[in-house]
Amino acid sequence: xxxxxxxxxxxxxxxxxxxxxxxxxxxxxxxxxxxxxxxxxxxxxxxxxxxxxxxxxxxxxxxxxxxxxxxxxxxxxxxxxxxxxxxxxxxxxxxxxxxxxxxxxxxx
Numbered sequence: 577x578x579x580x581x582x583x584x585x586x587x588x589x590x591x592x593x594x595x596x597x598x599x600x601x602x603x604x605x606x607x608x609x610x611x612x613x614x615x616x617x618x619x620x621x622x623x624x625x626x627x628x629x630x631x632x633x634x635x636x637x638x639x640x641x642x643x644x645x646x647x648x649x650x651x652x653x654x655x656x657x658x659x660x661x662x663x664x665x666x667x668x669x670x671x672x673x674x675x676x677x678x679x680x681x682x683x684x
Contacts, residue, residue: 598630598631599629600625600626600628600629600630601629602625602628602629605684606628606677606680606681607625607628609680609681609683609684610624610625610628610680613680613683617655617658619645619647619651619652619654619655620655620658620659622644622645622646622647622655623641623645623647623652623655623656623659623665624659624664624675626641626644626645627641627665627673627675628675636673638652662679663676663679664676664679664680
């Protein structure tokens with residue numbers, strides 16, 4: 577008889593990474609903060625997951641982020657501005673997007 581008070585074990589059917597050269601890597605404790613703080617703000621969540629999961633030093637054009645997140649340009653701009661207002665990212669147009677991990681972790 578099953579024990580309904582026990583959490584189910586996660587099982588993967590098939591290969592998780594199917595011979596892809598790039599993968600997103602996001603620390604679980606950081607993802608927990610982001611999910612909790614952003615809640616249903618899916619555009620902001622998508623942007624943060626892509627930025628955090630991408631290797632530092634990678635060039636991230638608006639189009640590249642739009643392709644990864646599936647966002648429309650206007651939604652991306654609105655969400656990016658909201659993340660800037662939170663202090664989670666800093667944008668220097670044509671130079672860099674900085675993810676401010678200290679600010680995010682401080683919200684734990």
